[in-house]
Amino acid sequence: xxxxxxxxSASLIREVSSKKxxxxxxxxxxxxxxxxxxxxxxxxxxxxxxxGVKYTPNAGDHALRAAIARHYAYPNMATAxxxxxTVGSQEAMYVAIKTLLDPSRDELLIVEPAFPSYQKMAALxxxxxxxxxxxxxxxxxxxxxxxxxxxxxxxxxxxICSPCNPTARVLSLGEGKKLAHALERRxxxxxWLIHDEIYREQIFTxxxxxxxxxxxxxxxxxxxSKSNALTGLRLGWILAPHAFITQAIKVHAWLASxxxxxxxxxxxxxxxxxxxxxxxxPWYREHRATLIDALERTGLHYIAPEGTFYACxxxxxxxxxxxxxxxLIERYDVVAIPGIAFGEAMEGWLRLSWVSSPDRIAxxxxxxxxxxxxxxxxxxxxxxxxxx
Amino acid sequence: xxxxxxxxSASLIREVSSKKxxxxxxxxxxxxxxxxxxxxxxxxxxxxxxxGVKYTPNAGDHALRAAIARHYAYPNMATAxxxxxTVGSQEAMYVAIKTLLDPSRDELLIVEPAFPSYQKMAALxxxxxxxxxxxxxxxxxxxxxxxxxxxxxxxxxxxICSPCNPTARVLSLGEGKKLAHALERRxxxxxWLIHDEIYREQIFTxxxxxxxxxxxxxxxxxxxSKSNALTGLRLGWILAPHAFITQAIKVHAWLASxxxxxxxxxxxxxxxxxxxxxxxxPWYREHRATLIDALERTGLHYIAPEGTFYACxxxxxxxxxxxxxxxLIERYDVVAIPGIAFGEAMEGWLRLSWVSSPDRIAxxxxxxxxxxxxxxxxxxxxxxxxxx
Numbered sequence: 001x002x003x004x005x006x007x008x009s010a011s012l013i014r015e016v017s018s019k020k021x022x023x024x025x026x027x028x029x030x031x032x033x034x035x036x037x038x039x040x041x042x043x044x045x046x047x048x049x050x051x052g053v054k055y056t057p058n059a060g061d062h063a064l065r066a067a068i069a070r071h072y073a074y075p076n077m078a079t080a081x082x083x084x085x086t087v088g089s090q091e092a093m094y095v096a097i098k099t100l101l102d103p104s105r106d107e108l109l110i111v112e113p114a115f116p117s118y119q120k121m122a123a124l125x126x127x128x129x130x131x132x133x134x135x136x137x138x139x140x141x142x143x144x145x146x147x148x149x150x151x152x153x154x155x156x157x158x159x160i161c162s163p164c165n166p167t168a169r170v171l172s173l174g175e176g177k178k179l180a181h182a183l184e185r186r187x188x189x190x191x192w193l194i195h196d197e198i199y200r201e202q203i204f205t206x207x208x209x210x211x212x213x214x215x216x217x218x219x220x221x222x223x224x225s226k227s228n229a230l231t232g233l234r235l236g237w238i239l240a241p242h243a244f245i246t247q248a249i250k251v252h253a254w255l256a257s258x259x260x261x262x263x264x265x266x267x268x269x270x271x272x273x274x275x276x277x278x279x280x281x282p283w284y285r286e287h288r289a290t291l292i293d294a295l296e297r298t299g300l301h302y303i304a305p306e307g308t309f310y311a312c313x314x315x316x317x318x319x320x321x322x323x324x325x326x327x328l329i330e331r332y333d334v335v336a337i338p339g340i341a342f343g344e345a346m347e348g349w350l351r352l353s354w355v356s357s358p359d360r361i362a363x364x365x366x367x368x369x370x371x372x373x374x375x376x377x378x379x380x381x382x383x384x385x386x387x388x
Numbered sequence: 389x390x391x392x393x394x395x396x397s398a399s400l401i402r403e404v405s406s407k408k409x410x411x412x413x414x415x416x417x418x419x420x421x422x423x424x425x426x427x428x429x430x431x432x433x434x435x436x437x438x439x440g441v442k443y444t445p446n447a448g449d450h451a452l453r454a455a456i457a458r459h460y461a462y463p464n465m466a467t468a469x470x471x472x473x474t475v476g477s478q479e480a481m482y483v484a485i486k487t488l489l490d491p492s493r494d495e496l497l498i499v500e501p502a503f504p505s506y507q508k509m510a511a512l513x514x515x516x517x518x519x520x521x522x523x524x525x526x527x528x529x530x531x532x533x534x535x536x537x538x539x540x541x542x543x544x545x546x547x548i549c550s551p552c553n554p555t556a557r558v559l560s561l562g563e564g565k566k567l568a569h570a571l572e573r574r575x576x577x578x579x580w581l582i583h584d585e586i587y588r589e590q591i592f593t594x595x596x597x598x599x600x601x602x603x604x605x606x607x608x609x610x611x612x613s614k615s616n617a618l619t620g621l622r623l624g625w626i627l628a629p630h631a632f633i634t635q636a637i638k639v640h641a642w643l644a645s646x647x648x649x650x651x652x653x654x655x656x657x658x659x660x661x662x663x664x665x666x667x668x669x670p671w672y673r674e675h676r677a678t679l680i681d682a683l684e685r686t687g688l689h690y691i692a693p694e695g696t697f698y699a700c701x702x703x704x705x706x707x708x709x710x711x712x713x714x715x716l717i718e719r720y721d722v723v724a725i726p727g728i729a730f731g732e733a734m735e736g737w738l739r740l741s742w743v744s745s746p747d748r749i750a751x752x753x754x755x756x757x758x759x760x761x762x763x764x765x766x767x768x769x770x771x772x773x774x775x776x
Contacts, residue, residue, distance in 0.1 A: 001635055002490050008638050014446075035440040041650075045433060052423040053620035058402075087475050087622070090645040098512075102390050120642045124486075232441035232649030234475070247389055250396050254508045257478040260648045261620025262429075 004124055011116070012322075012341040019329045025364040027352040028335035030165070032229035032309070034280055034355075039273075040228070044265035053261040058253035059245070060085025060237070061264045067271035068237055074212035074220065081242050084249050085259045085267075089198045089236035092221035094121050095255070096194055096238055097157070099248045100219070103127045106156035111147055113140055113342040115165045128154070133345040139303045140167040140312075140345075144175040148182035157192040157219075162209070163199035163307025166342045166351040170306040176209020183215065190217040198236075199308040201227035201277050202284050212239065219244060224267055226309070227277050235263040284309060287361075291354045294362040298369035305354075312339070313350045316372055321347055324371075332367040392512055399504070400710075400729040407717045413752040415740040416723035418553070420617035420697070422668055422743075427661075428616070432653035441649045446641035447633070448473025448625070449652045455659035456625055462600035462608070469630050472637050473647045473655075477586045477624035480609035482509050483643070484582055484626055485545070487636045488607070491515045494544035499535055501528055501554055501730040506547045516542070521733040527691045528555040528700075528733075532563040536570035545580040545607075550597070551587035551695020554730045554739040558694040564597020571603065578605040586624075587696040589615035589665050590672050600627065607632060612655055614697070615665050623651040672697060675749075679742045682750040686757035700727070701738045704760055709735055712759075720755040 017028050059065060065080035076082075086092040097118070101108060103126040110118050112131040122129035132150035134140040147158065162171035183191050195211040197220055212218040223236030236259075238248055252258075270276045288305060295302045301314035315324050321338035328334045328350075337353075339346030350368070354361050405416050447453060453468035464470075474480040485506070489496060491514040498506050500519040510517035520538035522528040535546065550559035571579050583599040585608055600606040611624030624647075626636055640646075658664045676693060683690045689702035703712050709726035716722045716738075725741075727734030738756070742749050 001632075002487055005487050005635050005639055008642070010638075011641070031442055036436075038437060041433060041436055045429060048424075048429055049426060053618055054419055055619045087479075087644045087648075091475075091643060094643050099390055099393050117642060124639065124642055230441055231443045232646070234644065234646070234648045244389075247393050250398075251393055251512065253399070254396070254505060254512055255479060255482050255643070256475045256622065258620070258622070260475075260622045260651055262650060263648055 004126060008120055008123060013116075013337055016325050016329070016337060016341070017335060020335050021333065024329065024333050024335050025360050025367070026335045026356065027354070027361065027364045028337045029353045029355055031231040032226060032280065032355050034229040034283060036229045037276070037279055040266045040269040040276070043269035044262050047265045048262060056258045056261050056264055058258050059083070059249045060259055061261070061268065064264050064268045064271065067268060069239065071271055071277070072212070072220075072239060074210070074239060076216065076241060077212060077220075077239050082239055082245055084238045084245050084252055085264060086236045086238060086252060087256050087259055088225060088234040089196065089221045089223035090117065091252070091256060092223065092236040092238045093118065093194070093196060095248050095251045096219050096221055096240075097121050097127065098125055099244065099251050100157050100192060100194075101125070101127050102156075105154060107152060107154040109147075109150060109152075109155045109158045111142070111158065111160045113164075113167055113339070113346040114159070114161060116341065116343070118159045131343060131345070134167070136345065139169070140164075141169050142171040142175050144178035144182065147179055151183070151186070151191055155191055156189075157194055159194045159196065160211070161196040161198070163203055165199065165308055166310055166337070166339070166346060167312055168303055168305035168308045168310045170203060170205055170207070171209040171211075172207045173209045174207075176211055177214055180211070180215035192217045192219060194219045194221065197222045198226055201281055202309055203307040204285065204288055205306045216241070224270060227280065228270060229280060230266070233263045233266060235259060235267045287354060287358060290358045291361060294365045298365050300369060300372060309353055309355050311352050311354060312346075313352060313368065315348050315350060319348070321349060324350060328368065328371060332371050334364045334367050336368065392514060396508055396511060401504075401725055404713050404717070404725060404729070405723060408723050409721065412717065412721050412723050413748050413755070414723045414744065415742070415749065415752045416725050417741045417743055419619040420614060420668065420743050422617040422671060424617045425664070425667055428654045428657040428664070431657035432650050435653045436650060444646045444649050444652055446646050447471070447637045448647055449649070449656065452652050452656045452659065455656060457627065459659055459665070460600070460608075460627060462598070462627060464604065464629060465600060465608075465627050470627055470633055472626045472633050472640055473652060474624045474626060474640060475644050475647055476613060476622040477584065477609045477611035478505065479640070479644060480611065480624040480626045481506065481582070481584060483636050483639045484607050484609055484628075485509050485515065486513055487632065487639050488545050488580060488582075489513070489515045490544075493542060495540060495542040497538055497540075497543045497546045499530070499546065499548045501552075501727070501734040502547070502549060503553045504729065504731070519731060519733070521731075522555070524733065527557070528552075529557050530559040530563050532566035532570065535567055539571070539574070539579055543579055544577075545582055547582045547584065548599070549584040549586070551591055553587065553696055554698055554725070554727070554734060555700055556691055556693035556696045556698045558591060558593055558595075559597040559599075560595045561597045562595075564599055565602055568599070568603035580605045580607060582607045582609065585610045586614055589669055590697055591695040592673065592676055593694045604629070612658060615668065616658060617668060618654070621651045621654060623647060623655045675742060675746060678746045679749060682753045686753050688757060688760060697741055697743050699740050699742060700734075701740060701756065703736050703738060707736070709737060712738060716756065716759060720759050722752045722755050724756065
C-alpha cells in the first residue's frame, strides 16, 4: 500500500456527525437543507432524452465553460479556455494543488483556521504544507500582513477560503489588496493565490475581495454545491489563466475523464438563467438575522457570520472542543463540530451550521448555552463517563 | 508547475478524433451510440424531487454498494464494505493505482496493448510502469506464462483489461487460472491483479476468466459507461477486499468527496432492475455478426472481437498507423484510431469501433479496404502533402 494513504487519518467531522441520532438537532451539517430548483434538472432531462449522456470534452462542455467564464468575467479569465469543469470544488482544489506544486521543492501555505481537506490533499501528494493562523483575539479575521509575512522561500501557493469555512469571516477588499501588493513587491517566481470561493453566494457584507480581480496569479475554485443546494451533484470548476488551465486539464482528464454530462447540463441551465446562482440567497439573508438574535440570547461569545452558513462559538476556558462536542451529542442531543477538526487554532471553539429551520437552530443554541453555563459541567464529566 | 504534469503529452486518440468532420464515418469512438434507457433517469428524478441531491457517504450510497456487491457476488467481495463507488472507472483505476502502489519502491506491470490511461496515471503519480506485450503473431491473445514471467522483484500489481481495449481479446478461464497459480506459487508479498472489467457486458465467448473468482488479491474496476451507454454519467466502482477498500475510500474522499448522487440513483435503478446491465447486449451480439461479414469482405487481416465493441485491422507492411489514420481522415473521410496510440506493440494496426449503424460501418470498412488495397498509396502521399 501507498504509505501516504495509510497515514491519512479519518475525518473528525465525519466521526462526530456519525453519532447523530434521528432525534438530534444537527448543527454540524456542511450542506444546505433546502431542496434544489427542479427546473435545472428538467432542462438536463430534456437534453438527455434527446442526446443521451455522452462524454463531454475533458475540460467540460464548451457552452458551459463559456457561460461560467462570462458570468464571473474575471480579468484575463473571461473565456471558455480559462475554465476546467470538475467533479465539485473538491476535485477542483485537488487538481489545482496537484498541477501547481512540485512536491520535490514547493510548499503550500494554508490560511487557517481552514477546512482540513487542503492539508490532507497536500499530504496525499507528498507536498509540504504549512499553516498561517489568523489571530484568535481578532476573531480569526483575515490579516494580509500576517499571511504575507508567512510566505517563505519555498512557498509557491497560498490557499484562502473566503468566505471562510469554518470561521465565517470574509476577506475585505482592503486586506485583499494589501496581500496582492505584498506578493507583487516580493519579485521572483510568482506566488499563486488559490481562492476557494465555494461560499461566494452567501456573503452578508459589501466589503469583499475577489482575488482574481486584484492579483494576476490567482486560481479560483468553486461549485454549485452551496449556492444551489447541489452538494451531491459534484459539479465545480477551476477558473485560471489559460496556461495553467491547459496543464490542469491533463490532470483532470486522467483522474476523472470529464465531469458528469447530466450535471453539466444542470449547471448550464443555472448559468443561463438570470439570477439563478442567487436563487437561495434571500433565504440565507433572512435566516441570518434570526440566527444573530438567537446567538445574542445565549450570552456566549460568537463570531457573527460575514459569509457562509456557519457561526463559531467560543467554549468556556479549558474545555476541549472534542469533549464538548461529545457531551453535546450524548446529553443534549445536539450535533456541533469541534473546532479541533479545523486544527489547533480553533481548539476551544465549536462550528455550528445554521441550515436547519430557525426554531431548531434556536433550540439547539439554547441547549448549547445551557450546557456551557452549567456550573457543574466539568465535575459532571466523570459521572457521565462512569455511566451516571 | 508540477513537472510530472508538464511531462504528460496530450492524448493521441483525442488528437485524431478532433479531425473528424460532420460528414465523417466515425470508427474511432470509444462510446456506445445507443441512447440510455430513460427509466433509470426517471427513477433518479423521482428521488431528487423528494430528497434533493445531498452528499452520500464518501464510499457511496449504502444500498448501491450492497446492490453492486450482491450482483457480482465475487468471493470475499460480496458485501457493501467491498465497494467504493467512483467517478467512472477512470477514477476507480486512478484510486486503485494510487492506493496500492508506493511510488518509492513499487512497480506497475501493464498487460499490453493497453489503453494509454494506465501508463499516464502511473506517470502522474511518479510510479514506475512497465509493459508486458502480448504476441502480435498470436493476435495479442492473453498469455499467462508471458505475463507471469514479466513479474519482477518490484512488481506489486498487474493491470489487465479483459475484454481488452484495444485488441478485443478476452482472457480465457484457462489462462486466468494459469496466471493465478503462477502468482500464488511465487510466494512473498502478494502481487495484485487489477482487472479492468469495463467491457464485461460485451463478451461474445463463453470462455471467460473473472479474476476475482480465481485469485484472492484481485481488485476489480468497472462502470456503467459501456454496458448501458452511460459514458457521460461518470459512475463506476472498485470491488476489492475490505482492507483495500478502507484505504481506497480515503483517496476517493479527498479527491472527489463522493460520486454524483443523481448518478448513484440511476445506478441503483440499473442494479435493482433484473437484467438491466445486459439491456444493450443483444444489440452488440447482432451487430457483431454483420461486422464480421463486412470485415470478411475486405480481405484484410483482422482480429475477430471476443469482447468489447472494437475490432483491430492489420495495415499493409511498413505503413505507419499514424500516417494511415491521417490519410483515412483526409482522403476517405473515415476516423480510425492508429495502433500507436496504444503503444509500440500496436504499430501497424488500426483500432476500429463498431458502434455506428451497420451500413455506416460497412461503408467505412469498404473505404479502409480501398485505401489499403490502393497500389499507388505510398507514392500518393507526397502529392497529398504538397496539396495534390
